[in-house]
Amino acid sequence: MKIEALPLAEMRTHRSEKWRGFPSDVLPLFVAEMDFPVAQPIQDILMQMISHSDMGYLSSIPELGKAFSDFSKRHWNWDVNPEYVRLCTDVGVGMVEVLRATTQPGDKVLVNSPIYQNFYNWIKETKVELIDVPFIQNGLNWSVDFDAIEKIYASGLKVHALCSPHNPLGRIYSREELSKFAQLAKKYGVVVISDEIHGPLALSEHEFVPFLSVSPEAAEVGICVTSASKAFNIAGLKSALIVSQSAQMHELLAKMPMSVHYRSSILGAFAAVEAFNKGDEWLAGAISTIESNAHYLKTLLDTQLPAAKYEIPKCSYLAWVDVSGLGLGEDPSQVFLEKGKVAFNAGKIYGASASQFVRINLATSESVLAEAVNRMVKSL
Numbered sequence: 001m002k003i004e005a006l007p008l009a010e011m012r013t014h015r016s017e018k019w020r021g022f023p024s025d026v027l028p029l030f031v032a033e034m035d036f037p038v039a040q041p042i043q044d045i046l047m048q049m050i051s052h053s054d055m056g057y058l059s060s061i062p063e064l065g066k067a068f069s070d071f072s073k074r075h076w077n078w079d080v081n082p083e084y085v086r087l088c089t090d091v092g093v094g095m096v097e098v099l100r101a102t103t104q105p106g107d108k109v110l111v112n113s114p115i116y117q118n119f120y121n122w123i124k125e126t127k128v129e130l131i132d133v134p135f136i137q138n139g140l141n142w143s144v145d146f147d148a149i150e151k152i153y154a155s156g157l158k159v160h161a162l163c164s165p166h167n168p169l170g171r172i173y174s175r176e177e178l179s180k181f182a183q184l185a186k187k188y189g190v191v192v193i194s195d196e197i198h199g200p201l202a203l204s205e206h207e208f209v210p211f212l213s214v215s216p217e218a219a220e221v222g223i224c225v226t227s228a229s230k231a232f233n234i235a236g237l238k239s240a241l242i243v244s245q246s247a248q249m250h251e252l253l254a255k256m257p258m259s260v261h262y263r264s265s266i267l268g269a270f271a272a273v274e275a276f277n278k279g280d281e282w283l284a285g286a287i288s289t290i291e292s293n294a295h296y297l298k299t300l301l302d303t304q305l306p307a308a309k310y311e312i313p314k315c316s317y318l319a320w321v322d323v324s325g326l327g328l329g330e331d332p333s334q335v336f337l338e339k340g341k342v343a344f345n346a347g348k349i350y351g352a353s354a355s356q357f358v359r360i361n362l363a364t365s366e367s368v369l370a371e372a373v374n375r376m377v378k379s380l
């Protein structure tokens with residue numbers, strides 16, 4: 001059953017970044033929040049905890065490791081040891097703390113641009129050196145530059161920070177690609193930190209493969225940082241997971257301060273337990289709506305703005321649209337904002353090569369998407 005987006009008038013009363021980031025005459029399709037109502041089991045546990053004034057400090061939460069492990073087995077046939085699942089505030093905090101545990105300031109950390117902009121911020125915050133090996137672009141197809149990556153691995157790289165599945169490309173790394181990263185990482189002593197926050201959102205015929213599950217080498221070299229927050233639309237609840245697969249990595253992560261766990265939120269942690277245990281039906285409905293919206297946007301663009309090029313993403317709810325054919329100058333998103341009063345994410349924040357792209361949020365209603373395309377047309 002598809003999940004219907006809440007009406008625009010109701011969404012406009014929301015207090016989050018998506019609805020406060022711009023004045024009310026702007027239609028916001030930027031930050032990755034959904035317009036969908038949160039799953040009933042999540043609402044129920046939150047209501048229950050609030051009505052019982054159950055909002056104290058976090059203790060240990062064995063339910064969370066167990067719930068994530070069961071979810072991973074059901075969805076990806078991945079065997080996760082519940083004891084190797086750690087709690088942290090959000091994926092950003094998790095990435096920074098794992099970087100701190102695996103690097104010294106000045107160490108080299110690899111990313112592949114274009115990439116979710118906070119990878120640049122996490123690297124800066126950790127005071128490590130950013131190395132970028134961009135994807136090889138061929139039209140709308142982006143492929144991994146393994147030759148360049150191996151050279152960098154061989155040059156004393158400490159960490160490869162992966163965005164898997166990939167935001168903003170909507171790309172899912174194949175099992176072969178991930179196995180190759182693992183093999184190379186083992187050979188050259190690199191740690192792979194895989195941000196898998198979009199993992200539960202693979203669109204129907206596509207398979208998401210968790211990095212740690214691909215091979216014994218991946219289990220040895222890898223750490224996963226993930227969360228229920230993106231797939232279940234609860235980013236404000238501040239709860240995410242750091243997962244390892246080998247005793248050695250588990251021990252290495254024990255170096256992290258205890259506060260990494262305690263700075264999370266009790267509401268977020270128990271909401272995540274419910275999401276992983278009881279959210280499958282809602283998730284399938286959300287994916288079905290996203291997929292249908294992805295096709296709807298394609299039809300809208302093909303008919304009204306054929307110079308804008310875009311392929312249905314393999315994962316998640318972010319359309320990655322090439323608007324270079326529209327000739328809108330250095331930052332097309334700014335033209336859409338100023339002339340059309342519609343807010344997308346600017347491609348340039350993900351990497352210099354992506355300046356002619358915009359990222360459009362698909363987790364909304366058909367009417368919002370239709371209005372967004374109207375506004376794009378009006379911008380020209």
Ligand SMILES: Cc1ncc(COP(=O)(O)O)c(C=O)c1O
Binds near residue numbers: 092093163
């Ligand atoms: C790839 C990726 N990682 C992390 C985040 C942010 O996660 P958090 O809010 O848990 O820090 C996002 C948000 O869109 C994302 O796309």
